Amino acid sequence: MSKRFRDILLRIGLYAVVILICVWVIAPFAWLVISSISTRIQLTSVPLDWFPDQPNFDHYRRVFFGGQGATSMHRNLNGAAVNTLIVAGMSTLISLVAGSMAAYAFTRLRFRLKGSLLVTILITQLLPTVSIIIPMYRIMLTLDLLDTIWGLVLANVTIILPMIIWILRGYFAGLPEGLEEAARIDGCTRIGTIVRIMLPLSAPGLAASGMFAFIVAWNEFFTAFILSSTMNSKTLSVVISEFSSKVGIDYVAMATAGVLASIPPVVLAIVFQRYIVQGLTAGAVKG
């Protein structure tokens, strides 16, 4: 076998594997998208008719604009999307503020119990949520935060704040200390150096950890599932979970809800892929 022939075979093999990977990643989600623009009759045909002759955007239209055929389900999805956006946005914002302060202290200041505090924060990230949910539920009950947006924001902060501290710590550690010292000699206060020097320099780190945290908060299910009970605070994940446990559901509507809930995190993740990869690797591997 000539070397050239072998190289060609290897190339073909490589492309075959790449295509296989793409199909494996895309196919399940593509089927969800196709289901969402099919008709009920077509989806329940046997043998299955894979592609709709004419895309059916009815459910999308009803969720966004209401109008004819819109039911409480469509209104709930719309309301849940707003809840999810507020919960994910607010918890990310709060975690970024608290997290950058903490990450600065962990990288630049020397104080007692630093090591054990850091390890404690890391370990909380690894605990099963089910193990803290009973007391958390009772705390929310006491604070009158059950079934409220703010209750969910707090619950999400406990999940994403440790991640953000962990990612930002890596970023801050990579910034040269000389800049801060120069600013301090010129009369800048500690807080001044943080606000004027550290934060602007670590903008990519803030973006990476913020994006990462937003997606995690957007996708969070368990705490919302336990803490919310009405449309006052139900998120998309909770509404969709109720869908899928019902018997005789409208599969087209379910698929539409699934696609809508996926669009923000999927688009963010693919567009800002570099940040997400930084977040994942910094959060997990570098420690």
Place this chain on the structure above:
Amino acid sequence: MRGARPLKTGRSSWLENTSVLAFVLLAPTIILVFGLLLYPILNTVWLSFTDLKLSVPQSGAFIGLNNYLKAFQDPEFVASIRRTIYFAVVTVPVETVLGLLIALVLCQKFKGRGFVRGLIILPWALPYVVNGAMWKWIFNANYGAFNALLSQWGLIDSYRIWLGNPTTAFNLIILANVWKETPVAVILIHAALQSISPDLYEAARVDGAGAFRRLWYITLPIIRPVLAVTMVIKTVWALKEFDLFYIITQGGPANATNVATFYTYLTTFRFLDFGYGSALAFVMVVIALVIAALYVRMISREEPY
């Protein structure tokens, strides 16, 4: 703690003291993490020693270790732990190996590589609940795409009730988890692969080492720490997994997918047995802590802080 340094300027000088500043900067985190995570854990431990049932007024008396004794004699809890272990033992190696293989492919040169690298993140970004609902729909007994595909290819004669069979239900949940979680392994391993100097491979090639020998003697030893960390993190995640089991099978059929997190949830929120549920939850915490200790040791050896 060191004493306050002499005041240099009047303005905000108390913030110039390192300990004070550290405390101020850490205060929000400490309040949030301690208030909403550590206090709950301690509270869970306390509740696990009581017989608190939400459905029984005046319950909540101290009963010592009774809940724990009950847990280890509860055949359903022991079985649920066994299912969780099975889930971890299958998903972790499968996702790590698959992640390594895909990462190796993504390191090759081919057209559209940037696109494929971006695409690989899609399953990770999908909400867990959507992932569950999507696979439940695919495995649907009457109209599912899985049945349609297999029967159109002639692999099955008639549609099967996949999620109604204990074995297939559990393994299909594993498939749904592998689809969603493999990208994390790909990303972690891919990042590690890219940090390996091409010179090493070149030198090995000059010495006549084939592709497999290069993989075995150069790549794997270098990325071994990353593989280890990936596996530990994935083990912790596998222990925590709840959403897929809740969405796809609700622990059924015949308890076949009733894993430890789901059983704890049922005990607590369906049967409202907070005392016993807390004991089950704390058993899970202990298991997670053992793995966490391993993780902390691993990363602190790599990068001292």
